Amino acid sequence: MGLRYLISLVALVLTVGALNAEGLRPPAFSTRPAALADIRAAIAWFGAHCAMNAREIDHYGASVSLASLSEETGVALEEITRLAQARGRENAVAVAVLHAGGEPPRNPPEPFLSLLRQVQSDCQDFERMRNVLRHEMARDVLPEVALEDGERELGDLLDPQRFDQGRATRMGYVLAAVDDVLQAGQFETELRDLARLISGQEDLELADIAGIPSGVQRRWIAAELLLPAPEIITDLTAAEASDLLQRIETSPEGALTRFYVRVLIANPEASRRATLTQGGSGVLTFQEYPSDLTCHPIGDSAALRCQSS
Structure with a gap:
């Protein structure tokens, strides 16, 4: 998927979420x-x-x-x-499935x-x-203890070094298996419970995450289910916007790329200054998107599901 189309796609839906403070x-x-x-x-x-x-x-x-x-x-x-x-609750679901293995084990x-x-x-x-x-x-x-350099650090939410990749990987396991579990008609409740525990989305249903064939889409949604809606991040600096632009260009199909694009869209002035600094026109280009394409967020997370109506 091209970056210009990606930008137009993720601009369709604006939602409001809440940050979860973690120590x-x-x-x-x-x-x-x-x-x-x-x-x-x-x-x-x-x-x-x-x-x-x-x-x-x-x-x-x-x-x-x-x-x-x-x-x-x-x-x-x-x-x-x-x-x-929190990790124990996830593991307990998997252990219960193991114990339900029947005979022979x-x-x-x-x-x-x-x-x-x-x-x-x-x-x-x-x-x-x-x-x-x-x-x-x-x-x-x-x-x-590391010495403070006095510079504003790129927010923890935007820093992939501080994003819980292990948790996103576990969410990816769920997304990759949900269609098979639904088809088999076995352990659906356990998988739903696991999906809710990992994502933190208490009302998540398997139907919300079923039928995602693309590996890229699964990586995006697995990561985004753990993040709040990016439209609440409205204080991005030009330096941070430039950093995100570089990350997008370096890894256009990375797990956080779609999230980064939506953060830039929510910060048009910082994005304009960043593109000017990098020698661009100062304008994020939007490509026409299919008129029958509709998107909706999953719960109060940053995850988007888009489909033709």
Whole structure:
């Protein structure tokens, strides 16, 4: 899908959403840690995903609890508990499907199997980040806390390093499996519950996310279900708009690309200044879209479903 058509498509629907404040944020995978505190936060993040609702787990021969995670990392127990419980609720649905496997025992269908396997990956990342911390402490180069540079940081919502890619991946598993589950007529309630837990959309129905054949569309919707409507972001600076334009050009089919385009549309003045700075005309070009194309948001999220009427 061309960028000009994408811009015209996402401009069709404007919605209003609400930001959800979160304390403990996903680790930044694409950059080296700037401080030891960042590594400790990553340990808390993956540790919470690994332990979930267990009172205590045995991890490579050592006992780990949410309280010990808090003591180890300095992250508030309340933050770790919130994250662990949320991930635990998702996993509980997959475990229930596993237990319903019948005789002879067999693996649960997707996306439940991938959700169960994700726990092992999280536990491995938990130990990996512990090793990273030991290595960095031995190097004695990183500060405990990153120095503030006084610049306005690109908002957490717009920064892909701080977007919960793991959660979006789990939502993608759901989107990829929903048609098969509906066709089989089995585990529909469990899949709906899982979709609601991952997305945070309490009224989400399987019909809202069924019939999405395109991998690109699934990536967009999986990510957008976790984000508020972009039209509430109306204070974008020209520098931030320029940053988003570059991201769009670099990855026109990326998971957050459609969201970024809609943020630019909601900030026309910042977008105009950004395109002028980059040598453009200062105008976002809109291509004519099919007159029978209609779009609607899914719940109060940024996700759009578009179809010909």
